[in-house]
Amino acid sequence: MLVVIFRVSDARYAIPCERIIEVIPLVVLRAEPRAPAWVLGSFVYRGALTPVLDLCQLMGGYPCPKRLSSRVILTDCTLPDGSSIRAGLLAEHVTEARRLNATPLSGASLGSTPYLGPVVQEGGNLLQIVHADRVLLGSEAALAELFSHRSLTAGETDRTATQP
């Protein structure tokens, strides 16, 4: 399984590549009014308005530093109502795509966060799988407020935009 590795406050995480559309450098974003701190803003990706979420804010509770290695991972996220939108996830140290051969470690994980997957030992380090498509399943109320007014149009344009 090929994964893209990133870091949140010294812990290493991996996103499987099947879900990743592209990794792009951080561009200038249009700020989203009345958005929570982990929603950074929107930009136009291939003709469609695409929101960017801060994984550092969401998982570690601190704003992601603006570095060359801080990159946006474009992916399709499933919304609580079952539809999906395209979104960018900003993360630190996104410099490597690696093939994982190890099996996930057994044992119960403490968190009940929907997007956190199993932990894998790779070399001497621990890696936790992050299911990028489930990132938006965590905080329904905020998401509902954020996306209710445009879920349909956004969903429509998304699908049309991703087809090619």
Add this chain to the structure above:
Amino acid sequence: MTRFSQWKLSMKLTVLVAVSLAGSLVFGLLAYGTLDTLKVNGPLYAQIVSGKDLIADVLPPPAYVIESYLLVHEMQEASDPAELSTLIETGRRLRQEYDARHDHWARELSDGSLRRAMVERSYDPALRFFEIRDKEFIPAVQAKDIAKATQLLHGPIKASYAEHRRAIDEVVELTAESNLAHEANAAHVIQRKTWMLFMVAFLMAALNISLAVAITRNLTRRISLGVEAAKQVAGGDLSGVINVDGDDETGALLSAIKSMTQSLSSLISRVKESSVALMSTATQISATSKDQESTVKGFSASTAEIAAAAKQISATSQELLRTMTEVRSVAATSASLAESGTAGLGEMDVTMQQLSSSTGSISAKLSVIREKANDINLVVTTITKVADQTNLLSVNAAIEAEKAGEYGLGFLVVAREIRRLADQSAVATLDIEQMVRLMQGAVSAGVMEMDKFTEEVRRGVKSVAQISSQLAQIIEQVQGLSGRIDLVNEGMRSQSNGASQISQAMTQLTDGARQTAASLREFNSATGSLREAVGGLKQEISCFTVAQ
């Protein structure tokens, strides 16, 4: 005259009073005799009055118309016209005379019963009489109208005349009365004036005598006072007191004597005081001159000592002169040393300037190096960006290769290689960056050091300039010192000369002191004779007594 001037003053005054009394007695008797001769009812008065009575008795009175009345009767009886015209002419003249007298008495008489009788009551019938005579009677007579003339004569003319006559009688009576009254009044006045004359004469005599007595007494008293005071002064007693009362000539004489006595007294007392002071002064002078004599003796000893000291000064100043010459040569040497030091400092200054300019060029080169390092930094940034892009590309390539499945396997290897290269280049750029940073730090430190060095060089240049100026000052002062040493030399020489002159002067001074001692001895004897003279003066003055 000599006899008169030898008389006493009281005698002179008595004679004066007696003469004036006799004169006034003679004057009074003469005045009384004259009065007695000329008084009313006196012999002269009686003669004048009888003369007047005679004229009044013989002359027809012009103010009384009796003659005109007589003339009217004559006119009536006249037959010859020539005689008549003469009578008429006489009548006219009489009327003119009457008018003149009437005017006279109208002016002369004062208001009263006499004036009324004379001017009014006697004048009216007289006027009527003349009017009838001239306007009726004379034409009738001329016309030979005897009957009418007679009728007029016995009628109105006679009546007018009778009335006039009555008034005239009254006038005569009144005049006699008033004459009697005037005479009585005059006699009374004369009697009173005579009595007053006697009284005044008696009073004047008494006043004269008393005044003469008072003046005599006053004069003689004051003059005898003055004489007494003058006698006292002549006897040498100046302590008497003189009372001055009055501002007249004798008073002035007394006050003059008094002031004379006072000034004489003060003069004598001052002379006394002065003679005492003179005595003590003479004693002092003699004591002082003795002192001076001893001082002069000491003085000559001192001058000998001073002469010896002056000789010593002369010797010392010559030694000093030699020392100054040595000092002068030392100063010249130090001046030349300072000059060579200045030259060395000038070279050092040039070197420092060169050093300063070379540090400047080093600084410029260092800044060039810094610029180059910045350029390198730019290149490194570019490389970093390229490495980043490459890395991103490799990630995306791996993702795409994974998505392509088995067909992408080879591509995945390529992507991994690309990523490895990118990582290496990133590491290399990191190294370069590190090195450039180090270089920049070194350059900055070098620049700072160079700045410090430049500052120090600048300070060194400044202190060299300071030292140089100080050396110049030293040279200047040393050169000035040589001039001053000349001055000192000159002074020393003149001091030596002066000392020998002082020595000579001291010898002269000793001679002078000897002479002074001799003259002081003479002075002492002179002071002795002065004391004797003052003693004589004191004795002379002691015969004067002065009020204390």
